[in-house]
Amino acid sequence: MNRTTLSLAGTVVALAVVTGAAVLTAPQAGRADTPAPAARKPVERSTLACPAPTSSDYGSTTYTVFTPETGTEGASRRGTAQLAPAAQGGDGGDEGARGTPEAFVELLKPGNPVVKESSKADTPALVGTADGILAPGFSAQLTTVVDAGPGRGLLGTACQAPDTEFWFPGVSTGKDRQDYVHLTNPDDDAAVVDLELYDAKGLLETPAGDNITVPARSTTAVLLSTLTGDPTQNLTLHAVARSGRIGAAVQAADRELGSDWLPASADPAATAMLPGIPKDAGAVRLVLHATGREDVDLALRVSTPSGTITPAGHESVRVRGGTTTAVDLGDIAQDEVGSLMLRPAEKGATAPFTASIRVVRGAGDRQESAFVAAADPVGGRAVSPDNRREGSALFLTAPEKGAKVRITSSPVGGGKAVSETVTVKGGTTLDTPLPQPPSGKGAFAVTLEPVSGGPVYAVRMLAPPSNSIQRFTLQTLSDDRGTVSVPRAEQDLSVLTAG
Numbered sequence: 001m002n003r004t005t006l007s008l009a010g011t012v013v014a015l016a017v018v019t020g021a022a023v024l025t026a027p028q029a030g031r032a033d034t035p036a037p038a039a040r041k042p043v044e045r046s047t048l049a050c051p052a053p054t055s056s057d058y059g060s061t062t063y064t065v066f067t068p069e070t071g072t073e074g075a076s077r078r079g080t081a082q083l084a085p086a087a088q089g090g091d092g093g094d095e096g097a098r099g100t101p102e103a104f105v106e107l108l109k110p111g112n113p114v115v116k117e118s119s120k121a122d123t124p125a126l127v128g129t130a131d132g133i134l135a136p137g138f139s140a141q142l143t144t145v146v147d148a149g150p151g152r153g154l155l156g157t158a159c160q161a162p163d164t165e166f167w168f169p170g171v172s173t174g175k176d177r178q179d180y181v182h183l184t185n186p187d188d189d190a191a192v193v194d195l196e197l198y199d200a201k202g203l204l205e206t207p208a209g210d211n212i213t214v215p216a217r218s219t220t221a222v223l224l225s226t227l228t229g230d231p232t233q234n235l236t237l238h239a240v241a242r243s244g245r246i247g248a249a250v251q252a253a254d255r256e257l258g259s260d261w262l263p264a265s266a267d268p269a270a271t272a273m274l275p276g277i278p279k280d281a282g283a284v285r286l287v288l289h290a291t292g293r294e295d296v297d298l299a300l301r302v303s304t305p306s307g308t309i310t311p312a313g314h315e316s317v318r319v320r321g322g323t324t325t326a327v328d329l330g331d332i333a334q335d336e337v338g339s340l341m342l343r344p345a346e347k348g349a350t351a352p353f354t355a356s357i358r359v360v361r362g363a364g365d366r367q368e369s370a371f372v373a374a375a376d377p378v379g380g381r382a383v384s385p386d387n388r389r390e391g392s393a394l395f396l397t398a399p400e401k402g403a404k405v406r407i408t409s410s411p412v413g414g415g416k417a418v419s420e421t422v423t424v425k426g427g428t429t430l431d432t433p434l435p436q437p438p439s440g441k442g443a444f445a446v447t448l449e450p451v452s453g454g455p456v457y458a459v460r461m462l463a464p465p466s467n468s469i470q471r472f473t474l475q476t477l478s479d480d481r482g483t484v485s486v487p488r489a490e491q492d493l494s495v496l497t498a499g
Contacts, residue, residue, distance in 0.1 A: 040380075040483040042136040048128030049247025050083060050140055050159035051182035051261075052219060053118070059146040060119040063104070064386040066445040067130065068137040068482070069111025069410070069417070079132025081107035083140060083159075085124040086184055087218045107134055113385055113412045113445040125219035127186040128159055136482035137447075141386040143462065143473070146259065150178065151251075153258030153368055156386070156462060156473030160247040161481060162186050166264040168237040168250050169324060170287040170356040170371060171197075173225040176255045179262075180221045181237060184247040185214040191244025197228055198236040198289055202322045204228050214246060224250075234326035236289035236354070257360060257369040260473055265373040268292075268352035272374035275339035275429065276395045276459025276474050277302075277332065282367075283360040284329040286317075286340065293321040294351035301341040302332060303397050308341070308427040316345050319353060329357075337431040339397040339457065342374075361463075362470030370474045377455040378405070379479025384446040384460040387434055391464040394432050394446070396456055398424040403453030407435055409446055415439035421451060448477060 053061040065083060082103035104126055105116040110133060130138035140159040146152045162185075171179045185191045195209030206227040214220045224237065239248045253259035266272070268291040277284060290296040296319040301308050311332050319325045332338065342355060356373040384394075387409070396405060403426075408419040418435045437444050450456050463472035 046130045046135040046138040048159040049184040050126040052125040053144045058148045061144040064141045066113040066385040067110045068447045079134035081130035081134035083126040137480040139383040151253040151259040154471035157261035162245040164241040166239040166248040167354040169289045171237045174233040178253045179224045184219040192242040196238040236324040260370045262371040265354040272342040275397045275457040277338045281333045285358045286327045289324045290319040296351045297345040303339040303429045304336045368470045375476035376478040382448045382477035393461045395459045397429040401426040401454040404451040406449045409435040409444045411437035412443045413441040
């Protein structure tokens with residue numbers, strides 16, 4: 001996802017909107033011209049975009065909304081938070097003009113996750129908004145079970161902070177897949193989006209993907225196979241908002257391997273971490289896309305509980321500039337949880353790329369698949385709103401040096417939260433059980449906070465016990481954006497006016 005650069009004037013306004021009043025400092029006479037270090041402040045408002053869960057008559061969805069109780073010092077002690085419907089089918093303009101629709105689910109206080117169930121096939125996309133004490137770390141999760149049909153399976157996705165650019169390596173227009181990209185506009189003005197597809201030869205012609213208008217507070221779902229005439233597996237989707245901002249997520253349904261959400265990759269970079277390969281993964285497919293003109297040569301490594309190894313037969317991979325490459329890695333996990341680490345084969349190389357993996361568990365007609373995209377680290381704090389007493393697992397990877405991570409579980413329905421601190425050795429992946437709250441209604445939210453050491457990457461796997469299909473879903477856990485960097489200030493520039 002892209003981090004849009006703002007002008008100085010825009011930055012002042014943006015910080016004021018997100019964090020409250022922010023005052024900049026001009027250097028005083030006689031002082032060294034060195035900027036004061038920025039302070040981290042809790043955000044005052046948060047926005048999320050949640051796709052429509054499923055159109056299946058056999059599906060049911062659990063929505064879990066949560067704001068951590070920690071890390072809200074300095075924020076307003078009051079606040080509101082809710083998920084409300086976005087309009088369907090391009091009717092969002094009038095809806096936006098009328099104001100915010102009635103809340104679908106409301107969050108009342110930090111540290112107390114709220115759950116709502118829906119089994120309606122026409123449950124709409126939702127827009128999440130939070131302010132005051134409920135804004136820092138405001139998170140929402142959709143977990144859907146589809147019992148039958150081509151989209152059967154367990155699907156999970158986190159609602160997103162809206163942005164202007166998304167990369168999805170691993171999409172398909174093949175005959176065995178139905179991939180829809182869901183574009184959700186949480187704002188009161190229309191957004192205009194371009195969709196591009198790349199295969200092994202480069203950019204495809206997709207005129208139907210240009211200038212897609214997503215009306216205010218509305219959602220649009222586009223079937224990717226309608227953008228190109230030739231069925232093709234192993235594509236990369238690039239979604240760019242020409243104007244406005246959106247949330248974007250891909251729902252991938254496979255006839256044989258079930259369905260799940262394919263999340264957007266982290267911003268293109270010269271390195272990538274794809275954490276969270278379960279130990280019983282029977283097949284792993286890696287899809288890479290070189291986003292620039294330069295070819296990308298990568299070394300593959302796998303972080304396991306016992307250390308970092310080079311997978312035999314898959315030591316390296318090359319991706320030509322502007323193209324997409326797929327590599328079947330087989331059972332690369334080899335009965336151990338693992339994380340895939342991608343680094344330049346030559347020291348100092350900086351060519352950017354994106355990546356994702358499809359993970360398959362089970363055998364025969366009991367197989368199920370899930371996706372992991374290149375992830376950002378946990379950062380200051382990360383949140384997983386929806387976890388269960390049975391079937392939840394947490395995978396933590398410290399690719400460089402060891403780290404300590406505090407894990408806090410907060411039960412749905414109230415009750416005392418419980419915390420524990422775990423140590424992840426450098427270069428390893430840890431499969432750790434989640435702390436179980438002593439009370440509550442069974443489900444619970446999890447907060448991760450690095451205590452010391454190097455960067456940590458995290459994946460939560462949800463795999464409820466089953467006697468049939470190996471249902472599971474994987475979600476990476478990255479920084480919850482609960483705080484923002486604000487320049488320290490002494491001179492108020494807010495009185496300046498344009499000349």
